[in-house]
Amino acid sequence: MSDKPLGIGMIGLGTVGRGVAALLRDEAGLYTQRCGRALELRRVVVRDAAKAAAAGVVKPSLVTTDITDLLNDDAIDVVVEVAGGLDPVGGYVEQALRAGKHVVTANKTLLAERGPELFALARANGVAIAFEASCGGGIPCVTALTQGLMANRIDGLYGILNGTCNYILTEMTRGGKSYTDALAEAQSAGFAETDPAADVSGADAAQKLAVLASLAFGVRITGGQVPTRGIDGLSLSDIELAGELGYDIKLLATAERWPGQDWVNTEVQPCFVRKDELLAQVHGPYNALSVHGHAVGHVLLFGQGAGQLPTASAVVADILGIANGSAPAAFSRMRITPDLAEPAPLVDPADTESAFYLRMQTVDQPGVMAQVTRLLGDRGISLAAVLQHESRAGEVVSLVITTHLARRGDVQDAAAEIAALDAIHGEPVVIRIVDLPA
């Protein structure tokens, strides 16, 4: 391990890239002191050099639009990829690895879709990929899963992995706002993009979950394999009814493997979480990840899952890990990345068990409750609670039922049958009630 400066080439100078550049500039002395060698930003590849110059955070002489300026610089030891997306960035990362450069990336999409092949390429070239910033922003959740909790067989991950969704849900829950109003507020507060689709659809959380679950369970899984439901269809009524029942609704990214089972179930969906759970106390744009390990029990990590400096904090931590040699050592020795893993033995979510919340819109007429509960009972689904507010005759009201543990497929089938009843308007809303392990 050398004492010479660690040469850094960066791809991208957007929000996160400017944060990384600012930390490397402002804390240069601290980092040199901490890791015993200087961290030297030698090159920044951007699409628009004028815009990069205007940002003012890096010397104009370092900026280029030509990736080969970076790839051909032998003094660049590590490529920091903070541009995002699959193309052209995936190709750049590939070239960097082939050129024998370590890669630090914040790109969950790239890892969720092409992780195994890139990890294998890094391995073949004797370099490492570090990716703390790809999941959970500044929260050291990748470090926890790949190091601190490595002695555990992981039974479950339960994550709030998208700050935009959590901000919107918090506004709906605490502020009584509609989804539309809460989204607009998130946009004006800078917590949601103009096109919020990737966030509110759950796709962003699914990609992060794929990365984390692959590490936790030692399997190969892509973001696209995660059954995903976002918050965009969520009604304020369900949040209010959840509250009455003692729950908050959170967009949870879950990855579970029951002890003794050889399958893994991954999902992203709005879930009921008991108000007294720590995950229910995660408000606004914050993220959190609950990890349940067979030895350690429940560990929760909380922090800012996005944002310039929190994400840059994770990127620079990875750079320091490359600089001190620990990240390459762990990457080359630990056989925990998905290039070395088998495809995840994914279960059909219909075959998993959970408690559920069902809300039906009904004209309160004699016999409706009997019909509904009979359809549930026929499938062996037992009721935990029933909630129906007082109504006037003929008025459409919400009939709410929570179930004990039931097979999801059975609940969905029963819901379809319930939807066909004359007295039921529209489709029943079905939401998972998560019973977090102790």
Place this chain on the structure above:
Amino acid sequence: MSDKPLGIGMIGLGTVGRGVAALLRDEAGLYTQRCGRALELRRVVVRDAAKAAAAGVVKPSLVTTDITDLLNDDAIDVVVEVAGGLDPVGGYVEQALRAGKHVVTANKTLLAERGPELFALARANGVAIAFEASCGGGIPCVTALTQGLMANRIDGLYGILNGTCNYILTEMTRGGKSYTDALAEAQSAGFAETDPAADVSGADAAQKLAVLASLAFGVRITGGQVPTRGIDGLSLSDIELAGELGYDIKLLATAERWPGQDWVNTEVQPCFVRKDELLAQVHGPYNALSVHGHAVGHVLLFGQGAGQLPTASAVVADILGIANGSAPAAFSRMRITPDLAEPAPLVDPADTESAFYLRMQTVDQPGVMAQVTRLLGDRGISLAAVLQHESRAGEVVSLVITTHLARRGDVQDAAAEIAALDAIHGEPVVIRIVDLPA
């Protein structure tokens, strides 16, 4: 880095040691797969070989009462010290380091008192000390501070670092129990020792704080340098009054450096924590550490701070870090351990500012409130809230005052003057109200 098995010698086969041995035995295949080499427990040093044999978790042939059996075994690469205490264990660790063996330790006392000299000895012998299990049990807080959050200047640590105290406080808060009853219950539930002094006095938390603060701030500090007040003098009345004011009382280990200041303030004491803070949601024997970094903002880590398998989880994670070479690389390169640091520039707590809670016992007579508030006002201490329940004439009642930010020394001086008032019975209770950074 070798593919041959990592030879392990263990000192101690108590609760944690048996947990480590059980994990190494039961998960041998998993660990070998994960780190590419076998973890081989070759020797266990105990005081009582018969007792060790009776535990049944290691082969009797591995057990010895002679430390030289371990030190002289060249196939032992790493010594796992889970015996605790300073003597004779400190000497054993010293000998192991001199013999060129890495050390994994769960011993907060040893690190809090002799850390700098042992870290220096490790460095001189080209080996590493790993100590995740010494603070926060299974919570990967050392990993977070030394790796995941390493890009940050840390402004504050706020920790619930003693599960016994938190269990007792939870029982007092939620169960309305007296300290004595809650302690008895903690003892019968196995969460408190027969002699609970080290826990309830705050000394255990102070040692852990010394270890964590030395890493976070890059300073040298011993457990004995941390001003410490335990929960043993805490009255149920103060917990109930805290609740009325919107707070819970937690035993907090705090280490703070205000931006721009060059001093560090470390303390362990019962504190008021707003009920809506995550730290107030940490119940029972659980621990948590809030870290506030200049880039990452607020990160919280939560989990079991003690117990056989949670602690063993951290020990084995450290062993895996030694096995894959990342821990030695980081230890030798990163200049963050206290052997390389200057003594902490500790401030006199009297010179720090905080909000405070004061409770006085008074016979409610005309003029008392005026006298008390004048004494506070004379020292520039401004009032945030006043609480006094209705009482009958001549009855002794609690007069509660909370302050805005005030110098602690001024509050203590005012409290002493208040104690001297005729209408005040006994000494005022003074408790810090922690305003956690956003």
